[in-house]
Amino acid sequence: MLRIEPHAQPISAEILELYCKIQPSTIGHLTDFGYVRGLRPLFQPLHLLGSALTVRLPHTDSAALREALEIAQPGDVLVIDMSGDEERACWGEFRAYKALAKGVTGAVIAGCVSDVSILRKLGFPVFSQGISALTTRSLELEGEVNTCISVGGVAVKPGDLIVGDEDGLFVIDPGQAKRLGLAALEKQLREQRSRIKLGYEKLAEGRQLHEPKSTE
Template sequence: MSLNPRIAPRRQRVDSALLEQYRSISSSTIGHVLDSGYLRGLRPLFEGIHMVGNVVTAKLRTPDGSILRDALLCSEPGDVLVIECEGDAECACWGELRTLAAMIKGLAGVVVSGAVTDVAALREHRLPIFSRGISALTTRSLGQGGELNLPVRLGEVQVHPGDIAVGDDDGVFILTAPQAQELLPQLLAKEQADRLRRAAFLARLMAKEV
């Protein structure tokens, strides 16, 4: 039976200047000052990832992945698609063709609370992707509804459209727009302090090796 999806308009709560500032901030720096917002159990699909973007949310119930077509259509360059998957955790909702479509749209990355597939191709294309696992079992376009640009929950974290996603090799944090604005000076200061300490440690190490 076909069901109508629940679709709300895309939201952007922060400007591009703030997003740009977060490109120099690592997830572990956020983890030094914030306990909430970390997406536990989600891992990057490959190394060398850095992802910052405005969040677009989608919710599906496997084995139906039809809402993701709407999600890709509504997304804009620089967005991060955050997907809550209900149902079979081994049923992958994201693979190579959706990755190529996301790259054409200019997405900054994809975060999936379930599994992904076509991993060799996904690693080759290098769109930042975070997931809970890998599977050959996949979703289908069954037209059984879903939700777009409404709040979703990934583990303990409720994610809203218009939040900021910051992800790298160490994982993903979700920040609300007010959090992102408030924490920015502290995070930039810590990044600078860590760079100075790292340089000092490396100088001492090099001196020791001479």
């Protein structure tokens, strides 16, 4: 039996704008909570930001994911709990096409993906545990959409803030997002002032520093 709950309230534009400027590695200096373990970006560089649309699949059956894509809204991130299945891929080329058409900003999968070369060409941000040619089926047995799930050791609720890049992935409670985001932004500003003070800003931008020529 499929369980489809109502769509959660999206993350506010104010919070999204704040987190556009924040790196997950900065968040990792401020908290351990919400860090997703064991998932890696499918390609680099990559930036992922949006509201969690959660999906829970019972191993082989991915029918609930089809339903999630139907109700997806712009700015959603699909966060998929494969119930411990580390062998089957629930995500591939045609689901990515559907997600892009709906304005979904990425997918976080506690499981595998397939069609990797096309996903990379599409530039659709994906975090997953691995890659597999063995896929799920749409069997209509059971599954859940917009319920609390578990991904990478983190409980994820519908509407949670998802922030990721090539350094890693965080899930943040919307009620805590502004306080944490402002603290992270201030830390990044302090770091930038330190780069300038120490003369490292060119190195940080990928430009080589040159020693001053001797006047002798």
